[in-house]
Amino acid sequence: MLERIRIILVGTSHPGNIGGAARAMKNMGLSDLALVAPRAQFPHPEAEHRATGATDILSRVNVYDTLADATTDCTLIAGASARNRNMPWPLIKPRALGEQLKATLPNPQAQAALVFGREDRGLSNEELHQCHLHVNIPTNPDFSSLNLAAAVQVLAYEARLALHEEAEAQQPPFGTEWDVPFATGEDLERFFVHLEKTLVDIDFHNPNNPRQLMARLRRLYLRAQPDTMELNILRGILSATEKCAATASTSKSAGQTQHQGHSDTDPHHE
């Protein structure tokens, strides 16, 4: 349906903006660019340069004398407008425009136009009055004039989201595309038993005076939702730590006076 959204640039002065708009369009899957009475020379090397790989869109641009000529086949015409003008007109935000496109374009006869005005003074009232609705991109009120290609980027992005990405626009559940299975509750509980035993072995943890140690560690690890490979790594570390503790304990009992200095080691400092 994105192919039935025409981007129309009216009276554009800078050829770079035409190229930037073409690139933004192609990034979002749009392909139909029209120019109305461009003030910039077109074609122009600066347009090609800013379009990067979107020169195919530039090569298919149609140029018209008036906005009416560019929209003869359009059933939904939305004009970008920085502010409401003297006569109020239906005025929506880009996200609502996405919804409108989603409601409109499934009809195969529908053809949409998103119209962008001159860099210095936007669309004329006459042009705005040819639009079914006006779209206002939310901006910092102290600095509200978007670059033309940036404005095209935002509306094309909302169009793509509404028409192609809706299901994905919501955050996919964590781990949707994970490559390793997540650890099960059973795996995790075995790990916590192992962890607690190891912490006792290294004299870090006293089960008779546990404070909140295990609870805090559980919260940390559970929050991270470890996968089975990560859990294997953690358990490998615990096993290695246990072995080390066993060795230390053996050597301690073998020659307690000899290793007296070790009692200064802060077990919290690893």
Place this chain on the structure above:
Amino acid sequence: MLERIRIILVGTSHPGNIGGAARAMKNMGLSDLALVAPRAQFPHPEAEHRATGATDILSRVNVYDTLADATTDCTLIAGASARNRNMPWPLIKPRALGEQLKATLPNPQAQAALVFGREDRGLSNEELHQCHLHVNIPTNPDFSSLNLAAAVQVLAYEARLALHEEAEAQQPPFGTEWDVPFATGEDLERFFVHLEKTLVDIDFHNPNNPRQLMARLRRLYLRAQPDTMELNILRGILSATEKCAATASTSKSAGQTQHQGHSDTDPHHE
């Protein structure tokens, strides 16, 4: 809260992109720009040029050697990534990033960073592994590399929407900012009575064989939700039409044979 979102550009090659990013930031109300090991010369006239009125942001830019240096105070670091890399990492869409910022930034200790990589090869794996999460802007899979300033524009736009514009992001009810009161049901019913009478007067409408004429006209006018001024205009037209019909009828009865030709006039064609 937007002031606690830092935009970090890593290894940027083109000074124009630094300026374009600054402009996109300021348009959305962001102000904190950091550069990590820029490959572009900076400051640079092309950056100033593309920043347009956002040179205040350029004049406050901090430049760092490494991403770690630029994020020492950051509690949420999100890296823009065109694709998931060899090791999956939490990967979200820009809209979900907005939600995350909205959940995070009300805490006054929170500081966010949105990190953007090199024009030609994005962020390194090492840099991506310094991020809490990765953000993927939905794009056309055949042409997925966004211009750097355009990528900043999209994420800054979602940040602004989430933090400042949420209530407005929904389409405001039609007419929220209308300058003339809307017509009431009573006004409208009087209008429809007037309309029907006029249509009878001009021999367009036969109330004994109404088909769906009035229903269709009601649906049309009601859909447009006329304001009182518009309704006055419509009623003015009806009054003028009635007068005309009265004159025609008088002259008809005065000299019926004389005006025979009028009967050919198609009353549907006005």
